[in-house]
Amino acid sequence: MFSRFRRAERKGSVPSVVVLGGGYGGVYAALELQGAAKRGEIKLTLISRENFFLFQPMLAEVISGSISPLNVVSPIRRIVPHAQVHQAEVESVDTGSRTVAIRYPGHARLTTISYDHLIFAVGSATNLSQFPGVEEHGMSFKTLGDAFRLRNHLISMLEAANVEDDPFYKMQALTFVIAGGGYTGVEVTSEINEFLRVASRSYRNVNPEDFRVILLHRSGRILPELGEKLANLSHRLLERRGIYIRLHAELKGATGQSALLADEVYIPTKTLVATIGASPNPILADLPCETERGRLVVDETLAVKGGENLWAVGDCALVPDVLRGGFCPPTAQFALREAKSAAQNVLATIRGTPTKHFRYKSRGVFVPLGGFAAATEAFGLEMSGFLAWWLYRTFYLLQLPRLERKLRVVTDWTLDLIFPPDIVKVDIERPRGTSRRHYEAGEYIYRKGDIAYEFYVVLTGEVEVLREEDGRESGVAKLGVGEYFGEMSLLNSAPHASSVRAKTSAQILVMTGEDFLALASSSSLFGDMLREVVERRVTINAANQSKER
């Protein structure tokens, strides 16, 4: 088989290995292949949506600020300098012509890249469409941006609660709901809880007793990834820290005012973190290969079944567990080992040497629980508390790529032992443009007298315009799909003259007043249409008023 490799070399055609994905699987596969790329044995290409590798196990610590946001990520180009790195979206894979179509951010054309071997490490996607309103009002927790936004949001809630007089709204601001009691959910819950309790010391009107941090989990025990004993231990530790755990609690939807459970219970909150809804990466759907529950089925060598020169690792692959039967769990530890194994098998195939079966047994698992404590099941031992936490930190620190990052993280941790967590809120996002909101029946979009700074279009459902008389509110008009409101107060720069409330569950498109006014004043078509709407509304109001007389 050695002759095949030499033939390829003679032709001058170096085989092209393309890795899709810049997460655990993709980066560790590229690391394993880098030596061969350096020697010129292969041409190595990595395609990643971000130009950095996110060290997922430390992401939750960004919430409390015990690690600075930029220190949990590392530039991919620096990790794998011998790979050609493309920061781009994968648009499609053509297994016939052995090409991948990618798109650079801001580019209006696709670029095509050829491969001889292709490693899928694209992870999973999140699909929240079955939970109405969660996409609009819930927060996910997968990316660095997510962690940053959540942190800013928590500080906003402290700021808001600090100046809120109404006990209901204060309670709402200080209620934090996390949906999904898996590994990520538990980690996020612990960090949120820890951060709030320490940060609240800087807010005069916020007491630690006012917090309600609620973890929702649909089945009978949290942490299904772990053994029952460790899960129960973690459960008890979380409760001891003041976290409410609701088992058998299924999230149904969300609005800007509350989280809605399947048993029609509403939890008034402005903070819903959804760690649920994992779904297959859409790029896999069109492949002519075997998939199961959206994951690529691979054999023991991590080759995709029904594919040629295709390999898959991590969350996007269904990997048989040679040692214990069944399938490997979708965790970072397994992704890392699968990536190494797949990379070695790619090289073996190119060189014509035998491929090997993937076999790995997890050596330990850690659950960080906040406040210098963790629970662990490592090297056959089960323990919790400070020692477990120290082991957990050391274990991940050793795994963190690049010396510089190790130093920075150690510094962060050291300062974190001495100083309280940061409460700086950085508004990176510029408020502008359009967004969507979900309302449940009875919720107010705005109240009479509120400052008008937005324009609204009903996308689904129905809302009603209310008039107040002698302290009683009554509906004066109903607005359905495609109808607009809020425009009159914007055009007159006056506070809202009436309240608007959702009559049914409704989705509303919201446009900033500035953009709306730009459209209305310069677009004759849009303007004409609006004038019509305004006139019609005035007529309706007049008719209603004369009826009442």
Place this chain on the structure above:
Amino acid sequence: MFSRFRRAERKGSVPSVVVLGGGYGGVYAALELQGAAKRGEIKLTLISRENFFLFQPMLAEVISGSISPLNVVSPIRRIVPHAQVHQAEVESVDTGSRTVAIRYPGHARLTTISYDHLIFAVGSATNLSQFPGVEEHGMSFKTLGDAFRLRNHLISMLEAANVEDDPFYKMQALTFVIAGGGYTGVEVTSEINEFLRVASRSYRNVNPEDFRVILLHRSGRILPELGEKLANLSHRLLERRGIYIRLHAELKGATGQSALLADEVYIPTKTLVATIGASPNPILADLPCETERGRLVVDETLAVKGGENLWAVGDCALVPDVLRGGFCPPTAQFALREAKSAAQNVLATIRGTPTKHFRYKSRGVFVPLGGFAAATEAFGLEMSGFLAWWLYRTFYLLQLPRLERKLRVVTDWTLDLIFPPDIVKVDIERPRGTSRRHYEAGEYIYRKGDIAYEFYVVLTGEVEVLREEDGRESGVAKLGVGEYFGEMSLLNSAPHASSVRAKTSAQILVMTGEDFLALASSSSLFGDMLREVVERRVTINAANQSKER
């Protein structure tokens, strides 16, 4: 006069001192007043747009990452724990009733706060309306968000240039224009230049010789804030580092493709940093007090002329320079001293002791020039190079509030000496909603064959739809104010069938395809209108085609 103070105390009415602004002036005024607040002599309130204090002199270092973004800011509540801090926007000041109306973020109602003494430290605003397109396509450099966005943008440009084959577009991506050669402009230019040269080592297809960093300044010499000798020295040092300085160059406007100068010169670039357009804070316009060029005129004690119990410091105040005649410059050093002086005079007025005149002579000025070099004029000495740079760092480090931040910044600097700058690009902003773009005549909005993912409305000017035949383009339709385009390709999910180009200078409102489709599919009014537009367009096309035959 001591009796007045005791009388107030007997009545139980502690005088309320309100500080507007969380910048240098506001925070240092509050620091000076904090002792009196702690003793219960006054009630101290600080109103700030952000919940943190931004240490402006270190902001530029966020660009190169030599200081981590969160380390140049410090939570205001931690700096002045004895003040009541409101994170809110100031909406208006009523000097008659002695109240300030503020608005908390996300609140639809105003909150009123009473004062006995009011200190204005609201700084200046930026007004770019005289430079068409600069608001849309230029980047400002005042806030932490600005620094973060600029840093991300620079990395985007490196990523884009790395994969660009067309020499023109590559040159455009590697051209960086900074408008305004004042202190901020020079600092930003140095940091951009330094960052690019070091970061480019991780990009295989980008050479340091390809960069063009261009500083535009409207008058005959940069750094008008400094003495001529120091300014000339800095000028030479910048040029030696490869920066192009264009004097007598006035920015006129910008598009997404280029910066436009007053002499009709276009510089093709995707990066324009505008440090120009300083304008009065609008909150001052409605005050019944003396203003000059939008700044509040104060007397030697920093009391606002024509106001009662009103004080002003920093960029929003026109402060007479007692020592040298004329007025004090709007720099951070002066703001800091003015703040202390005003705070002492407020306390003196409350206690009935004599107020004092403000007198301060600047002891030194530093211009950081990147690459471990600075120019300085401190303690009567003029120097440049490494020693100046070391003095500059030490000087500002000592001024940085709070020990924790000092430690963190020193750590950042130490690691920065050893490791190359970070090239992690964090996309915090979610791409969504609407935005505006400015095009100059002849620029393309999109080209035939481009992927369609946006919808466009002409806000000002005119665009033309082009058809290509035998390699030649000809206009087939003109679209004016209020007209739409791009909708057909979106509705058909097809690439654009024709190109669209600006016929005159034009402002375009851009909506994401997703939002457009949501509107079009669920809004019957909007949908009807669109169907009409589409039909009309088809008729025009058919008419044009039949004419040609």
